[in-house]
Structures are given as structure tokens and as C-alpha cells.
Amino acid sequence: TQLLEQSPQFLSIQEGENLTVYCNSSSVFSSLQWYRQEPGEGPVLLVTVVTGGEVKKLKRLTFQFGDARKDSSLHITAAQPGDTGLYLCAGARGNYQLIWGAGTKLIIKP
Amino acid sequence: ETGVTQTPRHLVMGMTNKKSLKCEQHLGHNAMYWYKQSAKKPLELMFVYSLEERVENNSVPSRFSPECPNSSHLFLHLHTLQPEDSALYLCASSQDRTSGLNEQFFGPGTRLTVL
Numbered sequence: 001t002q003l004l005e006q007s008p009q010f011l012s013i014q015e016g017e018n019l020t021v022y023c024n025s026s027s028v029f030s031s032l033q034w035y036r037q038e039p040g041e042g043p044v045l046l047v048t049v050v051t052g053g054e055v056k057k058l059k060r061l062t063f064q065f066g067d068a069r070k071d072s073s074l075h076i077t078a079a080q081p082g083d084t085g086l087y088l089c090a091g092a093r094g095n096y097q098l099i100w101g102a103g104t105k106l107i108i109k110p
Numbered sequence: 111e112t113g114v115t116q117t118p119r120h121l122v123m124g125m126t127n128k129k130s131l132k133c134e135q136h137l138g139h140n141a142m143y144w145y146k147q148s149a150k151k152p153l154e155l156m157f158v159y160s161l162e163e164r165v166e167n168n169s170v171p172s173r174f175s176p177e178c179p180n181s182s183h184l185f186l187h188l189h190t191l192q193p194e195d196s197a198l199y200l201c202a203s204s205q206d207r208t209s210g211l212n213e214q215f216f217g218p219g220t221r222l223t224v225l
Contacts, residue, residue, distance in 0.1 A: 033211075043214075045213055045215065048211055092211060096158045096165060096212065098153075099152075100153040
């Protein structure tokens with residue numbers, strides 16, 4: 001069974017702090033996606049990383065794909081209450097099925 | 111309407127009821143998906159349709175029956191459900207399921223409660 005393990009499962013921090021969320025697997029993926037899901041809504045795609053070692057930035061969010069394309073990280077600088085949500089990673093293998101992590105629930109307190 | 115829409119947003123049903131969930135995508139995509147989301151668990155893929163043809167049924171019980179009349183619409187017909195079927199049911203679409211990226215766009219989900 002292919003697994004994507006996300007850590008931590010839950011994180012509650014103060015506004016202005018930095019944080020990193022991890023997504024790890026023993027499998028190689030053709031690409032890896034990060035989504036954010038807010039209560040009462042479906043996941044929204046934030047970014048797709050494709051190349052090993054790739055780094056993408058989205059304002060205060062930095063996404064990195066591991067060199068071997070088995071793992072990824074999401075780093076948030078100076079977290080804001082608007083960053084609160086469930087962060088999901090999903091790995092693609094070139095077919096219709098994405099392998100999903102269980103998510104990191106992030107709460108940013110004002 | 112834009113993106114992916116789902117109705118109803120909330121549904122409470124008894125175990126003997128029959129109901130249907132509806133999904134519509136306005137993105138011109140070729141593939142549509144049904145997922146089940148339960149707390150603290152990864153998204154569970156239930157069904158995939160590509161160009162209206164079902165390409166995956168991930169060992170889903172027969173009490174869930176999908177229907178895809180065209181590439182923009184997807185239904186999930188429910189009958190004789192169990193309380194453990196209570197969850198958020200998400201519909202998604204993607205441009206091309208075989209592109210290697212398979213970036214998916216989700217609807218807001220239907221929160222289903224089975225009594």
C-alpha cells in the first residue's frame with residue numbers, strides 16, 4: 001500500500017511564528033500537490049511541484065519537493081490567522097489516482 | 111456558476127432512504143471523481159469517470175451507485191446506507207487524468223449524516 005505520511009497531524013501557533021509541515025513517502029511520485037481546505041469547503045490546490053529539488057514560493061508559503069521525489073515540505077513564514085486550515089498533500093503517479101496524506105490541521109491564533 | 115458545484119450541501123437520511131448527490135463542473139474537464147472524506151483519514155477515492163466512462167471503482171459497496179450522463183455532470187445515488195457512511199462526500203474534476211499532474215478541482219462537498 002502506498003502511503004503519504006503527513007506531520008504533524010495538528011499544529012496550533014501564534015500569529016507571526018514560522019512553521020513547517022512535512023509529507024513523506026517511500027514511493028516516488030511524478031508530481032506532488034499541496035491543497036488547503038477550510039471548514040465547510042472542498043480542498044483548493046495551492047501548488048504542484050514536479051522536479052526533484054524544486055522550490056516554489058506563494059507569498060509567505062514555500063514548497064519544496066525532495067531530490068528523490070519521495071517527500072515534500074511546506075514552510076510558512078510569519079503565519080497569519082488567514083492561514084488556518086487543513087493542509088493536504090497528494091502524490092501523482094501518472095494515472096488517475098492521487099495518493100493522499102491524512103492532512104495537517106493548522107490553527108493560527110491572533 | 112463557476113468551478114465545481116455540489117448539491118445538496120447537507121443531507122440527513124435514514125438507513126432505508128434513497129437519495130442522490132449531484133455534482134456539476136463548469137471547467138470543461140474530462141475526468142470527474144467522487145471522494146469520501148472522514149476525520150483524520152486520507153481522502154478515499156470512490157469512483158472515477160473519464161469522458162463519461164467509469165474507469166475505477168475502489169471496492170465501494172453497492173449501496174453507492176454512480177452515474178455520469180455527460181462530462182459535466184456526476185451523480186452518486188445512495189440507498190440503504192449505514193451510519194458509518196456518514197462523512198463529507200467530495201466531487202472533483204481534472205483536465206486530463208493521465209497527464210501525470212492530475213491537478214484536481216473540488217466542489218464544496220455534501221455533509222452526509224446517516225441516522
